[in-house]
Amino acid sequence: xxxxxxxxxxxxxxxxxxxxxxxxxxxxxxxxxxxxxxxxxxxxxxxxxxxxxxxxxxxxxxxxxxxxxxxxxxxxxxxxxxxxxxxxxxxxxxxxxxxxxxxxxxxxxxxxxxxxxxxxxxxxxxxxxxxxxxxxxxxxxxxxxxxxxxxxxxxxxxxxxxxxxxxxxxxxxxxxxxxxxxxxxxxxxxxxxxxxxxxxxxxxxxxxxxxxxxxxxxxxxxxxxxxxxxxxxxxxxxxxxxxxxxxxxxxxxxxxxxxxxxxxxxxxxxxxxxxxxxxxxxxxxxxxxxxxxxxxxxxxxxxxxxxxxxxxxxxxxxxxxxxxxxxxxxxxxxxxxxxxxxxxxxxxxxxxxxxxxxxxxxxxxxxxxxxxxxxxxxxxxxxxxxxxxxxxxxxxxxxxxxxx
Amino acid sequence: xxxxxxxxxxxxxxxxxxxxxxxxxxxxxxxxxxxxxxxxxxxxxxxxxxxxxxxxxxxxxxxxxxxxxxxxxxxxxxxxxxxxxxxxxxxxxxxxxxxxxxxxxxxxxxxxxxxxxxxxxxxxxxxxxxxxxxxxxxxxxxxxxxxxxxxxxxxxxxxxxxxxxxxxxxxxxxxxxxxxxxxxxxxxxxxxxxxxxxxxxxxxxxxxxxxxxxxxxxxxxxxxxxxxxxxxxxxxxxxxxxxxxxxxxxxxxxxxxxxxxxxxxxxxxxxxxxxxxxxxxxxxxxxxxxxxxxxxxxxxxxxxxxxxxxxxxxxxxxxxxxxxxxxxxxxxxxxxxxxxxxxxxxxx
Numbered sequence: 001x002x003x004x005x006x007x008x009x010x011x012x013x014x015x016x017x018x019x020x021x022x023x024x025x026x027x028x029x030x031x032x033x034x035x036x037x038x039x040x041x042x043x044x045x046x047x048x049x050x051x052x053x054x055x056x057x058x059x060x061x062x063x064x065x066x067x068x069x070x071x072x073x074x075x076x077x078x079x080x081x082x083x084x085x086x087x088x089x090x091x092x093x094x095x096x097x098x099x100x101x102x103x104x105x106x107x108x109x110x111x112x113x114x115x116x117x118x119x120x121x122x123x124x125x126x127x128x129x130x131x132x133x134x135x136x137x138x139x140x141x142x143x144x145x146x147x148x149x150x151x152x153x154x155x156x157x158x159x160x161x162x163x164x165x166x167x168x169x170x171x172x173x174x175x176x177x178x179x180x181x182x183x184x185x186x187x188x189x190x191x192x193x194x195x196x197x198x199x200x201x202x203x204x205x206x207x208x209x210x211x212x213x214x215x216x217x218x219x220x221x222x223x224x225x226x227x228x229x230x231x232x233x234x235x236x237x238x239x240x241x242x243x244x245x246x247x248x249x250x251x252x253x254x255x256x257x258x259x260x261x262x263x264x265x266x267x268x269x270x271x272x273x274x275x276x277x278x279x280x281x282x283x284x285x286x287x288x289x290x291x292x293x294x295x296x297x298x299x300x301x302x303x304x305x306x307x308x309x310x311x312x313x314x315x316x317x318x319x320x321x322x323x324x325x326x327x328x329x330x331x332x333x334x335x336x337x338x339x340x341x342x343x344x345x346x347x348x349x350x351x352x353x354x355x356x357x358x359x360x361x362x363x364x365x366x367x368x369x370x371x372x373x374x375x376x377x378x379x380x381x382x383x384x385x386x387x388x389x390x391x392x393x394x395x396x397x398x399x400x401x402x403x404x
Numbered sequence: 405x406x407x408x409x410x411x412x413x414x415x416x417x418x419x420x421x422x423x424x425x426x427x428x429x430x431x432x433x434x435x436x437x438x439x440x441x442x443x444x445x446x447x448x449x450x451x452x453x454x455x456x457x458x459x460x461x462x463x464x465x466x467x468x469x470x471x472x473x474x475x476x477x478x479x480x481x482x483x484x485x486x487x488x489x490x491x492x493x494x495x496x497x498x499x500x501x502x503x504x505x506x507x508x509x510x511x512x513x514x515x516x517x518x519x520x521x522x523x524x525x526x527x528x529x530x531x532x533x534x535x536x537x538x539x540x541x542x543x544x545x546x547x548x549x550x551x552x553x554x555x556x557x558x559x560x561x562x563x564x565x566x567x568x569x570x571x572x573x574x575x576x577x578x579x580x581x582x583x584x585x586x587x588x589x590x591x592x593x594x595x596x597x598x599x600x601x602x603x604x605x606x607x608x609x610x611x612x613x614x615x616x617x618x619x620x621x622x623x624x625x626x627x628x629x630x631x632x633x634x635x636x637x638x639x640x641x642x643x644x645x646x647x648x649x650x651x652x653x654x655x656x657x658x659x660x661x662x663x664x665x666x667x668x669x670x671x672x673x674x675x676x677x678x679x680x681x682x683x684x685x686x687x688x689x690x691x692x693x694x695x696x697x698x699x700x701x702x703x704x705x706x707x708x709x710x711x712x713x714x715x716x717x718x719x720x721x722x723x724x725x726x727x728x729x730x731x732x733x734x735x736x737x738x739x740x741x742x743x744x745x746x747x748x749x750x751x752x
Contacts, residue, residue: 058567059567059568059570059571060570060571060574084647084648085645087645087647087648088645088646088647088648091647091650092532092646094524095527095531096528096532097524098521098524098525098528099524099525099528099533099541101521102522102525102621103525103544103545105614106544106548106551106614106618108559109551109555109556109559110551112559112562113555113559166458167459169451169452169455169456170452170455170459172452173452173453173455173456174456176452177449177452177453181456184460185459185460188459188460188463188464189459189463190736190737191467191733191737192466193736194671194729194732194733194735194736194737195466195675195729195733196675196676196677196703197675198675198677198703198706198707198725199675199706199725199726199728202706202710202721202722202725203466203469203470205710206469206473206719206722207465207469210715210718227462227466230459230463231463258441258445259449260444260445260447260448261444263448281550285550288550288552288553289552290552290553290554290677291677291678291703291707295706295707316552316554316678319554319558320554320678323558323561323562323682331562334558338554338558341552341555342551342555345551345552346547348550349546349547349550
C-alpha cells in the first residue's frame with residue numbers, strides 16, 4: 001500500500017486566471033441606462049414644454065422630467081433584467097434622489113442665507129456699531145449689530161451658568177445614584193423635552209414679567225433659554241455617562257475610593273469629551289432660540305450690558321426684527337445677522353465634532369502622552385516616598401529585604 | 405457542581421491551615437459589607453439629589469403653573485374651548501378649534517414632506533452609501549438639526565413663497581376636484597391671483613417639514629443600522645437583491661424606529677413657532693383649503709397675542725399652550741417607548 005501523505009495541489013497548466021470579479025461600483029450597462037434615461041427625459045420634457053403643451057415654470061420642468069426619467073429607466077432596465085432587478089434598481093435611484101433632495105435643500109438654505117447676507121458683512125461698522133443712530137433709510141455703512149452680539153453672549157452665558165452645573169449634576173445623579181426618585185427625575189426631564197419653546201417663553205413672561213418680579217430683560221430671556229436647554233443637556237449627558245464602562249467604576253471602587261472620588265476622578269474625566277459635546281450642542285440650540293426670547297427680552301436698538309433691567313436683544317430676535325421692515329437695507333442687515341448667527345452655530349457644531357466623535361476613554365496622542373507623563377510622575381513620587389519612609393523609620397522587615 | 409480530585413471546583417484550598425495560627429485570637433466577626441458613607445460621599449449624595457430635585461422643581465413649576473392658570477380659562481369657557489374658532493378673550497368668546505386645526509394641518513403637511521425624505525435618506529445612509537460618503541453625509545444631516553428655525557423661516561419667506569406659488573396655482577387649477585386642494589372664495593369661484601396663495605399652510609408645512617427631517621433621519625438610521633448582520637447576509641445568500649434584503653430584514657427590524665422617528669418629528673413640527681409665524685397670515689377660522697393663504701397655529705397665536713393680553717387673556721393663551729404641550733408630550737412619550745421597545749435588550 002502506497003504511503004498516503006498530505007500534499008499541496010499544484011495548479012494545472014491548462015487553467016487560465018479569469019478577470020477578478022468586480023463586487024462594487026456600477027457596470028457600464030447601468031451607467032448607460034442612467035445616462036440614457038436622463039437624456040431622454042430632459043429631451044422629452046423640453047419638447048413637451050416648448051411645443052406640445054402650455055406647461056411652464058422651472059419646478060414643473062424638474063418634476064415632469066424626473067417622472068419621465070423614472071419611467072425611461074424602468075423601460076431600459078427591463079430590456080435585460082427580471083422584475084426583482086428592476087425593482088432593486090428603481091428603489092436605489094429613488095433612495096439616491098431622496099438623499100440628494102434633502103442634502104441639496106439643506107445646503108441651499110445655508111448658502112442662500114450666507115449669499116444674501118454677504119452685502120452687509122464686509123462693512124466693519126456692522127460688527128462695531130449699534131442700530132441706535134441708524135435710520136430706516138440709512139445705508140449699510142451706518143449701524144451694526146454689536147448690541148445683539150453682546151446680548152446673545154450675555155444671555156447664553158447666564159443660561160450656561162445655570163444649565164451646565166444643574167444639568168450635569170442631574171445626569172450624574174441619574175446614573176451614579178439611581179433609585180426610584182432618579183427614575184422620576186428622568187421621566188420628568190424626558191417630558192420636558194417636548195415643551196414647545198414658545199410655551200417656555202410664555203411661562204417666564206407670565207410668571208416673572210407680568211407679576212413684576214423681573215422686567216423684560218436679558219436675565220428673563222436667559223431663564224427662558226435655560227428652561228429649554230436644561231432637558232437637552234440632561235438627556236445628552238445622561239446618554240454619555242451611560243457609556244462609561246462599568247469595569248472602570250468597579251476598579252475604582254475596588255481600590256477603596258468613595259463614590260464621590262469615583263465620579264470626580266473616573267467617571268467625569270472618562271466622559272469629558274462627550275459631556276463637552278452635549279453642552280456645545282445644547283448651546284447651539286439655545287443660541288438659535290427665537291420664540292422664547294421674543295416674549296421675554298424685549299426689542300431694542302441700543303447697547304445694554306445690564307442683564308437685570310431694560311430690553312436686551314439677541315441675534316435671532318434681531319434677525320426677526322430686521323426682516324419685518326419693508327426697507328431693503330434692513331432686510332440686507334437681517335440676512336447679514338442671520339449669516340453671523342449661522343456661522344456661530346456652524347463653528348460651535350464643528351468644535352463639537354472635533355471634541356466629540358470619540359468614545360469615552362479614547363485619547364488623542366497628546367492626551368495619551370500627558371497621561372503617561374502623569375503616571376511616570378506618580379511612580380517617581382511613590383518610590384521617593386517609600387525611600388523616605390525607609391530612611392526615617394527602617395522596619396525590621398525592610399532590613400531583611402535590604403539584605404536580600 | 406463538578407468535582408475535581410474530590411474537591412468541588414471553586415473551593416479555595418488553603419495549604420497552610422489557618423486555625424492553628426488564629427487560635428490565640430478571638431474568632432473573626434464578619435466584615436460589615438456596606439461600610440458607612442464617608443463625609444464627602446454624604447455631601448456628594450446630597451448635592452446630586454438636590455440637583456435632581458431642583459430640575460424636577462423647575463419643570464413641575466412650569467407644568468403646574470401652566471395647568472393652574474390655564475384651567476381658569478378652560479373652566480370659564482367650558483366645552484366651547486374645544487369647539488370655538490374665534491379668539492376674543494375679552495368677550496369670553498375664545499377656543500382653540502381654528503388654531504389647533506391649523507397646527508395639525510401644518511404638521512401633517514410637514515410630515516408628508518419629511519417622511520419620504522427621511523425614510524429614503526436614512527435607508528440610503530445605512531444600506532447604500534460606502535463608508536467614506538457616510539462619514540460626510542451623517543454630520544451634514546446632524547448639523548441641520550442645529551440650524552436655527554429663524555433661518556429656515558427667512559428662507560421660506562424670501563425664497564420659497566415666490567417659487568411655490570406657481571406650483572400651488574397649478575395644483576389648485578388641475579386638482580381642484582380633490583376638496584382640500586381647491587382654492588375658492590366664499591362663493592366657490594376659483595381664485596387665480598397670487599395673493600390668494602402667498603401665506604398658506606402648504607408653504608409653512610414644507611419649511612417645517614425640512615426642519616424636522618434631520619431628527620427623523622437620525623432615529624430611523626440608527627434603527628436600520630441595528631438590523632442583525634446574520635439575517636442580512638442570510639437574505640443576500642438566498643439570492644435576494646438589495647431591495648429584497650431591505651424589505652425582508654431591515655424594514656421589519658426597523659419598524660419601531662420608523663414609527664418612533666416619524667412621531668418625534670411630528671412632535672417637533674407641532675411646537676414649531678417662529679418659522680410658521682413668519683410665513684403664515686393668521687386667521688381665526690378653520691381653513692380646509694391648504695393651498696389658500698391664511699391659517700394659524702397655537703404657537704403663532706401665543707407669539708401674536710401675548711403682548712396685548714389682559715391677565716385673563718394670558719391665562720387663555722396658557723390654556724392653549726397647555727393643550728399643545730400635552731399633545732406633544734403624549735406624542736413624544738409614545739414615540740420614545742416605541743423606539744425603546746423595538747431595541748432589543750435595551751434598558752432605559
